Amino acid sequence: MADRDDINEILEIDFEVGHVSIIRPEPTTIHNPPRTHDWTVYLRSADVHGDLNCLIQRCIFHLHPEFPDSKRG
Known part of the structure; x- marks a missing residue:
């Protein structure tokens, strides 16, 4: 079991x-x-x-720069 004071834990998340x-x-x-x-x-x-x-508060998608508002989130 991990010690509560151990900050070197690894978290693995699978997403699509x-x-x-x-x-x-x-x-x-x-x-x-x-x-x-x-x-x-x-x-x-x-x-x-x-x-x-x-775990995720916001996701930002960067579209091709020629799109209006190419940074959307």
Whole structure:
């Protein structure tokens, strides 16, 4: 058993990072160029019952610099 004063513990977490895209029925008309897809990105536990909320407060995705608001979180 680890000593409570031991700060050299190792924590291993398995998680998945991915995305889902859906084609819009009609491209947007207010953006140039029009947006043709809705994108969702995610970070989730690889364990179906796992909860990362106690370990991760925020996740920031860096998109290609040509995207508006390329740093999203």
